[in-house]
Amino acid sequence: MAIAFILIFLTAITADEKPLLTPYQLNIPKGFPQPKIPENNLLTQERVDLGRMLFYDPVLSVDSTVSCASCHHQALAFADNQPISPGVAGRLAMRNAPTLSNVVYNPTLLFDGYLPTLEMQVLVPIQEHAEMAYNIVLAGNRLKENADYVKRSYEAYGRKPDPFVITRALSAFERTMISGNSKFDQQVYQNKKVMTKSELRGMDLFQNQLHCTNCHSGFNFTNYTTVNNGLYEVYQDSGRARATHLPEDRAVFKVPTLRNIALTAPYMHDGSMATLEEVILHYESGGEGHINKSEFIQPFRLSKRERKDLIRFLECLTDETFINNPDFSNPFTP
Ligand code: HEC
Numbered sequence: 001m002a003i004a005f006i007l008i009f010l011t012a013i014t015a016d017e018k019p020l021l022t023p024y025q026l027n028i029p030k031g032f033p034q035p036k037i038p039e040n041n042l043l044t045q046e047r048v049d050l051g052r053m054l055f056y057d058p059v060l061s062v063d064s065t066v067s068c069a070s071c072h073h074q075a076l077a078f079a080d081n082q083p084i085s086p087g088v089a090g091r092l093a094m095r096n097a098p099t100l101s102n103v104v105y106n107p108t109l110l111f112d113g114y115l116p117t118l119e120m121q122v123l124v125p126i127q128e129h130a131e132m133a134y135n136i137v138l139a140g141n142r143l144k145e146n147a148d149y150v151k152r153s154y155e156a157y158g159r160k161p162d163p164f165v166i167t168r169a170l171s172a173f174e175r176t177m178i179s180g181n182s183k184f185d186q187q188v189y190q191n192k193k194v195m196t197k198s199e200l201r202g203m204d205l206f207q208n209q210l211h212c213t214n215c216h217s218g219f220n221f222t223n224y225t226t227v228n229n230g231l232y233e234v235y236q237d238s239g240r241a242r243a244t245h246l247p248e249d250r251a252v253f254k255v256p257t258l259r260n261i262a263l264t265a266p267y268m269h270d271g272s273m274a275t276l277e278e279v280i281l282h283y284e285s286g287g288e289g290h291i292n293k294s295e296f297i298q299p300f301r302l303s304k305r306e307r308k309d310l311i312r313f314l315e316c317l318t319d320e321t322f323i324n325n326p327d328f329s330n331p332f333t334p
């Protein structure tokens, strides 16, 4: 009898600690490559679900007021509409919250173009004084007091909530944020005739005449390099040099994706440009003479109509399916 009891007890424990591995199938849009998912964090439904809860839960900030979603809003393609988004106690850091569209493809994260994995990136906002101002070990301890999180954490990773689980679950959720059903995708990859003449003229300007695709290239509109696009002669933000301390990296920033760009104003690393028109006028001017400015940033002149065409094209990168996808919405609001 005692042995039977012990056996039941043991099986109960192992059954509990074995993660459930319900496969999660990423929906890869036409024209998109298969993304790399790290071996040590393969996608499962349990991991994605847990990451989604953590993304929307202010529990990861010191005073439980700020969540990832406070600065990365689904309706804005997981960017924000403020130049600088306030963190805990309204504190402001230095940079504009970027879209998370297609982050699964990014070889590096942040404007520095330096941090290699989403898992590592999670540590930044949690500990950053002007963002969540907390400590990921303490955040794990806080989650251990919540029976639902403990259960889900076992189901996802076979262990209690801790930094291992928090970093991996959030990354698993972020890897599902794929945006590939914009008007541009429908026209170019799905062979539907949905773009207007003006939008098509704008695409021709973007690709063939102004060579925006020297940097904003491919299905995700970035070549993932870090360059200086001539915003200032003197920058407040040292750019990639913040990570590398190299003079050639001063004031160079990762080329951002332009997916959902019409939703993610204001623009640039510091949110200093309010509209797409302002951005285009900047490129037309050829930019300020910074020593690291890319040779591809050269002055040109557009007519009023061409400028409008180019903006119409950029608006074609908005993906309504993405911003309305119920799989990405706040799981705590019905
Ligand atoms: C207070 C606002 C704020 C909060 C809260 C916040 N972020 Fe961010 N996020 C930003 C800003 C600003 C950047 C750009 C920082 C930089 O480049 O140095 C950023 C960048 C990112 C990036 C890099 C995207 C890319 O393409 O390079 C990811 C991924 C990300 N955040 C995920 C998260 C996650 C996950 C959380 C919650 C754990 C979170 N963020 C919380 C403001 C915020």
Ligand code: HEC
Residues within 6 Å of the ligand: 098, 111, 206, 210, 211, 212, 213, 214, 215, 216, 226, 227, 228, 229, 231, 253, 254, 255, 256, 257, 258, 261, 264, 266, 267, 268, 269, 270, 276, 279, 280, 283, 294, 296, 297
């Ligand atoms: C030499 C590379 C390069 C070229 C060419 C280039 N860009 Fe950029 N672009 C960048 C970089 C780098 C940034 C981010 C700079 C920053 O944040 O300080 C950027 C930012 C942007 C942004 C704002 C993105 C955001 O999320 O804030 C838009 C819009 C944009 N570019 C459109 C264009 C258009 C349109 C063209 C062609 C006229 C173009 N770019 C040509 C490198 C380039």
